[in-house]
């Protein structure tokens with residue numbers, strides 16, 4: 602059994618770089634994947650990822666058992682949406698989206714990633730958001746409902762609809 | 777609580793994400809253990825959701841970790857800035873004591889320590905005598921010489 606998130610946060614704040622590396626390893630790929638799909642810009646997503654982890658260093662996050670994942674993804678979502686609202690970033694997003702999808706970093710699962718990206722792009726924004734927050738963020742329905750300011754039942758139907766649509770798309774691309 | 781196949785499949789996504797309550801979870805588990813068709817469907821769903829999660833992950837560049845490690849070291853370094861000093865907690869009696877002491881000193885120097893200004897101005901003769909020097913004696917000496 603590894604160290605808990607809360608334990609790692611406390612150690613990180615005390616300057617324990619090794620503890621921070623464990624924490625980073627635990628969340629960086631999921632958070633970055635989420636941010637990348639939110640802003641469609643690798644450099645911006647990396648900047649935002651850095652900001653999200655910085656909040657752990659500050660006293661804004663009070664360690665509570667089992668809460669770090671939700672906190673990090675909420676923070677990532679807020680920062681991603683704020684960045685998206687920036688007019689310049691939005692313009693850059695359209696230019697960089699092609700780069701993100703064509704930069705060759707998805708070698709192993711290029712076809713599957715491409716199919717998933719297409720399937721995700723076809724979803725409504727809030728459906729896609731619910732799916733990603735659940736699938737890799739691990740947020741509960743209640744947490745997603747708070748983030749999206751909708752009832753839990755709405756989150757559930759959004760998630761079910763999104764999963765159904767993505768699976769259908771995958772099955773279509775396989776046949 | 778027993779479920780039909782349709783009812784069971786309605787719950788599979790929530791069951792996968794542990795969002796079903798205890799009664800429903802037990803009913804789904806019981807149905808899956810006895811229904812091959814639903815068990816296969818659940819395995820496929822589980823694999824698909826796992827695959828989606830894996831595909832959604834991505835690797836950030838190494839600069840992010842390097843920057844953050846530097847920040848961790850920097851944040852833990854003991855430091856005291858001016859702003860921190862402003863945030864120091866000071867007992868209320870300390871500024872009160874400083875104010876009182878300042879007031880007492882002001883009162884002492886303005887009302888007690890300095891003598892009255894009219895008394896402190898010496899007459900020309902007494903000023904001369906104070907320094908053991910009387911200018912009038914010089915005048916009389918000069919008169920005697922001449």
Ligand SMILES: [Zn+2]
Nearest residue numbers: 780781811814
């Ligand atoms: Zn069945």
